[in-house]
Amino acid sequence: MSVLSIKPLVQPRDDGLQLSYQLPHRIYCAKAYPVLSPNGSSIIIYGSENGLKVIWRGGSEPVPTERRMKDKLDGTGNDDAIMIVDSDEEVTPELSKDEYSKVQLENRTSGIDISHPFDDIIRYVDIPLGGKVLDLAVPHCVPDRTRSSFGISPPVLSQMIVISAICADFSTRVVALPLAPPQGMDTAASAQGIQTLSISGSVSHQEIPRGVTMTFTFRRDEEGQSTNRAQVQGAPAKDESSGSQAEGRWDLLVATHSAEASGTLLVYRIPIIQQSSQIETSYFLLKSHIHPIQKHYLPAPARSISFSPSPYPSARHSNLLVSFSSGYVKVYSCLAPKPSKVSRSQQGSSGDTDTAEPQGRWLITLYPSFEQSSTEVACRKTVVDAKWVLGGRAVIVLLADGEWGVWDIEGAGPGSEGPLHHQSSVHGVTGGSLTRFAVSGRVVGMPQAKSSQTADSIMPERARFVPLTPSTKRIREDTLFKGSHSFSQPSVCGEISVIQTNSLRDAAPEESILLRHGNQSVIIPSLLSLWRNAVKVTGTFDALNRCRMSSLGNLVIPGETMNGIDHLPVAPRRKREIGYREFDILITTEHRLIILAPRLSEPKQEQPDSIMAQQITKGPSGETDQLMLMKGELDVDGVDRVLSEMASPYRPRNTVRDPSRRGRIFS
Known part of the structure; x- marks a missing residue:
């Protein structure tokens, strides 16, 4: 069955729509590609029983016009060429990759259908690999709209999709295909x-x-090895098709881990070959002489691994985060310089410099708190997943009891001073450790919706006499004084997804966090904003939604288990309702792809001057007054409005809070 023929089950939500695609095969893993296609489509990749499937969702279909096809035919040197379009079996001339990005894009419809306010799947490609794909990875890079034009990024990202997949036959496959959807x-x-x-x-x-x-990493030639890293970091971006090829080449760093022996970590460095011609520039993966540049035996099988999102030429771009279920997370530098004991003359006469690969170095270990156990043996909490945040300067971890926290390694967070607060990166420490969270919280379970019950099922739920014992007394006291909050049940199944929402030029990265713990999923719209509220000791509590952690409740997943969650980057659309996030949410179950997206709507017309004048005379809202009060810019009239709202019996609850009574734990 074709993926294009599957119609989604559309269900309304408070924040948009839930689109459920029922697939005829099982989904073992799924990821959203961080780079959009040239036509503005979002890209979804998932592994099935036979290989990989790549899906292009949304965007515009490439429809070459008659004028462009005629120009392509005239470009062969025949100015008198005439194109006759009178056959049912006409052949559309193929466009090159460079011309594809310049082709005129036409929307499917001129407007938004009220009964169809969401993006469709426009193309897909099957990639057979001869077996099950159990896990996959995409490059760690920021989305297109947040990428700075002054940085150095691999040129292959603008033309190719690069995927790493783990297959059931013990192999690891690296797949590359065009970024643009098939014509x-x-x-x-x-x-x-x-x-x-x-x-x-x-x-x-x-x-x-x-x-x-x-x-991605970069290998410099002998002529460019003496170039200062600071000069490369501050230099403007050059033409990657010429400058980068003259100074060196881009490589792909791939790391895999298994439970072999006590635990094994392998790191590969795969060269990317660039071939330029007058028509287009192509990129190829070098398939010869593939061997691991590093092999390490771990003290225990790793839970998950993740490269730093910091791009080259940052020194932390090759930092690898390795988490262990037994209760700790390690930071490993894959490209740390090897300590050399030979002289420069011997090193220069050693031959090929490409064979001298760095050996890497373990930098720091991060520990969570201890579990509360009645036994005398104390053990640390089980780690479910860990990811880099703040551009590779801090680490967020999810624990088995539902707690999450952030280790601020370099002191980059608000009001935080980590162990490396006065250093430029984590490379200055070897063998250090850190245990304290800079900010933390807990995944709160949502109450399950009660299904229709019969008379037989209601009978056992009638009230019955419970004798007063010390145990029941303690339970009733907890319910009376602490409320009926139901924390998420302990689970070792979970995942963390991080996406940067602001530009790399900004001083501090704004990141959205998705946490999946068991069957519960929560979202932190802005980790930095929540962090600022946690360490704020003066002023008014910011009650905006982006500063709070909220649950992705009311998910309809009939009879299946959630096994994945990820941010799905989307192109900036004017037809997305104002106030909604600039990304969609991808959730995978055993046989379903679920997308949480806002409704698409027609752009609203500009309001007349009379209506605008009426809105201006209404005055600022309570939320605006709170923001101005925090900045110290609220006038006397604004203070009167705030005091009136506080004295009003009809004001909303939790509008203003006492900062001294607010804790650091968010639920």
Whole structure:
């Protein structure tokens, strides 16, 4: 069954729509690609029983006009060429990759259908790999709209999709395919120019790997190795197709881990070859001489691994976060310089410099708190997942009891002084440790909706006499004084998803966090805003929604288990309702792809001057007064309005809080 023929089950939500795509096969893993296609489509990749499927959702379909096709035919040198379009079997000339991004894009419809206020799946491609795909990874990079034009980014990101996948045959596959969706409806992999690199046999694990991650790095030539890193970091962006090729080449760093022996970590460095011609620039993965540049035996099987989102040339771009279920997280630098004991003359006569790979170095260990247990043996809380935040300067962790916290390693957060507060990166420490959270919270379980009950099922729920014992007395006291909050049940199934929502030029990165713990999912719209409220000791509490953690409740997942959650980047649309987030949420179950997206609506017309004047005379709202009060810009009239709202018996609850009575734990 074609993915294009599957119609989603649309269900309304308070914040938009839930789109559920029922698939005929099982979904083992799914990721959203961080880069949009040239036509503005979001890209979803998921692993099935036979391989990978790549889906393009939303955006505009590439429809070459008759004028562009005629210009392409005239470009062959025949100025008198005439194109006759009178056949039912006309052949559309193929466009090159560079011309594809310049092709005229036409929308499917001129407006938004009221009964269809969401984006459709426009293309998909099947990539058979000969077995199950159990896990996959995409490059760690910021979305297109937040990427700075002064940074150095791999040029392959603008043309290719690069994926790393773990298969059930013990192999790791690296797949590259064009970023733009196919022009036709042919979904065969042979017609799309797909490259597949297989890492297996003696250079891979001897059992099924448990996780994979990837990022980009740069290998400089001998002439450019003496260039100061600070000069490269401050230089404006050059033409990557010429400048980067003259100074060196881009490589792909791929790391995998398995439970082999006590735990094994392998790191590969795969060269990306660039070939330029007068028509287009192509990129290829070098398939020869693939071997791990580093192999480490871990003290225990790792839970998850993740590369830093900080881009090259930052020194932390190759930092690898390795989490262990037994209660700690380690930071490993893959490209740390190898300590050399030979002289420069011996090093220069050693031959090829590409064979001298760095050996890496373990930098710091992060520990959560201890579990509350009645036994005398104390053990630390179980780690479910860990990810980089604040651009690779801090780490957020999710624990088995539903608690989450942030280790501020470099002191980059508001009001925080980490162990490396006065250092530029974590590379200055070897063997250090950190235990205290800079900010923390807990995933709160949502009450389950009660289904229709019969008379037989209601009978056992009648009130019955309970004798007063010390145990029941304690339970009733907890319910009376602490409320009926139901915390999420302990679970080792969970995931963290992080996306940056502001530009790299900003001083501090604004990041949205998605947490999945068991069957519960929550969202933190802005970790930095929540962090500021946690450490604020004076002023008024900011009650905006972006500063609070909220649950993604009312999810309709009939009879299936949630096994994945991720941010889905979308193109900036004027037709998205104002006030909604600039990304969608991708949730995967065993046989469903679920997308939480806002409704698409027609752009509202500008209001007349009379209506605008009426809105101006209404005065600022209570939320505006609170913001101006925090900044110290509220006038006397604004203070009177705030005091009136506080004295009013009809004011909303929790509008103003006493900062001294507010804790650091958010639920």
